[in-house]
Amino acid sequence: MREVVLVGGGHTHVQTLRSFARKPPANTKVSVVVDVPSAVYSGMVPGFVAGQYSRDEIVIDVDQLAQRANARMVSGRVVRVDPKNQKILLENAKEISYDVASFDIGSTVAGLDVAGVREYAVPTRPIGQLCHQIEEVIQKISHGNFQKSIRILVVGGGAGGVELSFTLQNRFGSLGFPTDVTIIEKSEELLLDYSASIRKRILSHAKRRGISIKRNLEVCEVLGGTVVLNNGQCLDFDLLIWVTGPWGQVVFKESGLATDRRGFVLTRSTLQFEEYDNLFGVGDCATLTEAPSTPKAGVYAVRQGPYLTHNLYKWLEGSPLKNYHPQGDFLTLMNLGDGSAVGGKWGRSFEGRWAMKLKDRIDRKFVADFS
Template structure:
């Protein structure tokens, strides 16, 4: 039997698992390695923080999905990869041999980008840790009126979380977003940035276009030299490559992520597939977005089947434009599609339907045919 290892329980791998539950992979034993038995769907986490969703509504049960697919589940994290011997070493010390490896582990949020953050900040990733610690911040805000909450990071996650936290904490805390020198939502069109600033201004969220360089007790030092009162720093910066990638032997893109080609395979080791934030398409670069990982899921599934059968693989062509829907924390949302943008409650309802449908597609009894949702 061929050994297929799925490392990581990301957006693409849940689609692989659902497809295997409907139609097993002949001639292969499949193992899923993931640190947690559930996947927190990132598109709904801001809604959980804002109190609009119960935690379980934003979770996909990976353990149940693996069980239905006949896939062995190993609750552990990747620690090292040795492609020359086709072995994966796990954080717990175990090793797994593979004939093919699919990586959907996501990136990591470095604890060392900001001095003092490792010991004093609340990090948005991993999501399960962040959501578990969030009630403590709520309790702290209830005990200390006027608590200074500072979200660090001007990307989509920083915007959504600043809006959600302001909604959840109401008058109990002051929320500031330190967006960085590039400003708020730097990769988005001007119209979206303007509307996002208007949303935060209407919620009394202060936006600062400066970089955070050091977290000190009770304050945050910025690159411009000023200091900002800060009781609860929340780090929502972009992800970096997992530490184990640097000596994995795989060819890496200039930014340190796995360099992949048109068939989602490593350009140096074709038995290794990689999707989502752990990878970088060097032939067709595109923004880091969950939409692309979701779109890659069916192609990855088809290519793993083709690998097992010894057949030609399918090319994944990322879409030129991707829809971005950003939660404003109150049931409204921002939509961005190329140069077009919109804002309102109808966008919020649209986003809610998409997000709920994605998660519900992996509940027991859901039809695999309903998986192509975005």
């Protein structure tokens, strides 16, 4: 009997579990190790923040998928992997042996070590925790006695920061609270990884909605209720969202594995770790050596699903594996929180309520496919 261990219940592993339920690999015991039993689908989080979705609508029940796949569910946070002895170590001191293991554990957020961030900011990772914290803040503010605008600072002007700025503004607005939203971006422009055409539309909506943008500025320190910027300026906030881009979890570095600069494990195009044939890495937590600048976006983790699943079956059979090559661009759809979205692909862009309907249809279908 071989032991397959899936670590993390991200966008790729949920697909593998679904396939294992339909076609169980022969002579194999499957285990799933997750820190939390349900996975939040990040594409719908801005919609959750806007009040468009309930929490139940945006989660995938990994526990249930594991049961259907007849897999053993192990609760706990993986902190290290010992490839020589083929063991995975958990925070609670448990050890799990494997013949082949795959990691789909996502990412953390850059800059969490900036003074005061852990104490006073709401980071966007872990994403389940982000949802809880946002719910708590909304409860607190809506039951509080706010006489003035709610000052929201969003640190990071990537797609996540942009969507959260628009959707938070909408949510508080719908509850009767005016907001003062500011995005702080360290580069000279927002959405640097996106086309000029998408950026232009977002900037025009930000202007229309009164969302301020501070460029070429970094947060050096967070004090209770105030951030200190690298130009010495201080900005007060009621809610500070930390969405400064993906960063690797410490697991791989601590295990002495080959990683990129940000701590993401390096993988070959077969999705195997550079140094070990019986370890696979997918989604945000892995960087393909052949395509290191592939964005850390859920769409890539989703596309890797069929490749990982195929390669795990083939690895177990001892047959050759398939190579995964990331697509050049992907359909972007950003939720503006007011029932409309801005989208684009291949340098072109579009917007409107129909774009939000399209996003809603795609996202709901993804989640429904696992229920």
